Amino acid sequence: AQSVTQPDIHITVSEGASLELRCNYSYGATPYLFWYVQSPGQGLQLLLKYFSGDTLVQGIKGFEAEFKRSQSSFNLRKPSVHWSDAAEYFCAVGANTGFQKLVFGTGTRLLVSP
Amino acid sequence: NAGVMQNPRHLVRRRGQEARLRCSPMKGHSHVYWYRQLPEEGLKFMVYLQKENIIDESGMPKERFSAEFPKEGPSILRIQQVVRGDSAAYFCASSPRGRGVTDTEAFFGQGTRLTVV
Numbered sequence: 001a002q003s004v005t006q007p008d009i010h011i012t013v014s015e016g017a018s019l020e021l022r023c024n025y026s027y028g029a030t031p032y033l034f035w036y037v038q039s040p041g042q043g044l045q046l047l048l049k050y051f052s053g054d055t056l057v058q059g060i061k062g063f064e065a066e067f068k069r070s071q072s073s074f075n076l077r078k079p080s081v082h083w084s085d086a087a088e089y090f091c092a093v094g095a096n097t098g099f100q101k102l103v104f105g106t107g108t109r110l111l112v113s114p
Numbered sequence: 115n116a117g118v119m120q121n122p123r124h125l126v127r128r129r130g131q132e133a134r135l136r137c138s139p140m141k142g143h144s145h146v147y148w149y150r151q152l153p154e155e156g157l158k159f160m161v162y163l164q165k166e167n168i169i170d171e172s173g174m175p176k177e178r179f180s181a182e183f184p185k186e187g188p189s190i191l192r193i194q195q196v197v198r199g200d201s202a203a204y205f206c207a208s209s210p211r212g213r214g215v216t217d218t219e220a221f222f223g224q225g226t227r228l229t230v231v
Contacts, residue, residue, distance in 0.1 A: 004156065032215055036222070043118060044205065044222035051216045090156065098212045099220035100147055100170050104156035 002027045004091050006105035013081050014113050021076040021108050023091030033074040034092040034102065035065055044090065050074065051096070061085070086112045116140070118208050118223035119188075126229045133193040133200070135226045139208030146189045147220065148181060151203040163189060164212065196230045203227050 003026045013019050025031055032051050036044040048059025055067040065076045074091060088109045094102040119138040127133050139146050144165050149157040162170040163183035174181070178196075183189040193200055207220040 041224065043120075043224045044207075046219055046221075049215070092157075094215060096213075096215050098162070099145075099207060099209050099215060100162035100212075101159045101173070102149075102157075102220075104149075104151075104158070106154065106156045 002093055002103040004093050004103050004105035006089075006091055006108050008108045009106070010109045010111065012111040012113055015083050016080050019076075019078045019081045019085070019110070021089050021091075021110070023074045023076065023105060024072050025074060025091070025093045026072065027093050029095065031074075031093045032096055033065075033067060034094070035059065035063070035074075035076050036090045036092065036104075037061075037087045038090065038107075039087040047076070047089075081110075081112055083112045083114070086110055118206055118221050120204075120206050120223035120226050122226060123224060124227045124229070126231060127196045128231055129197055130195050133196050133228055133230075135191040135193075135204050135206075135228070136188040137191070137206030137208075137223060138188040139206075140221050143208035143210050143221075145209045145212045146183050147207045147209075148189075148191050149205045149207065151205065151225075153202070157205060160191075162212070169212065193228075196228075198230050201228055201230045 005024045034049045035047040050057045088107045090107045091105045092102045146163045148160040151157045159173040161181045178194045180192045203225045205225045207222045209220040
């Protein structure tokens, strides 16, 4: 069965510092991978997605993620964090059959310190 | 274009009562998905609906839970005779079409936090 692991429940990063959020997945076929962000009081917003091709994916708000098949990972990165990036981040895996049955990780809450 | 609207944002019910959660998809979207997030867990798929049809309800508990997406009006997730274990955040998402994730996107609402006391 598919699964997604986000090993870090909370991460605190200083404003201006770099960020990496970890995501490991287990999936029997070619995975379709997503990162979503949920700001306080908001819905989940898609940051980026990976289906095929270049393993380094660029997303919105300056985020990028790298797909590493050998490590079953899809880590999210940002070179310089802004205070407005404080939110909860969810990694998800699915198939191209549609958005039903996306499998989400438990999320990582990012705190940004001054 | 308003996003996916869910209401209420917070809902408190006593054990044994009914809970009704509403989801209005984005304009032009005819596909709706419901997910549940239990405490300390990731979002888990519950049901996928199109207008007037349930396409996939494989994630729905067998009893007490039902969902609909009528021709007019919002999608409703209904939980009868709620129990403490139903306390969770319920998220709705919508997309303009059902198959394929490579060329479209699902938009999520803010969620409804259900607390059963």
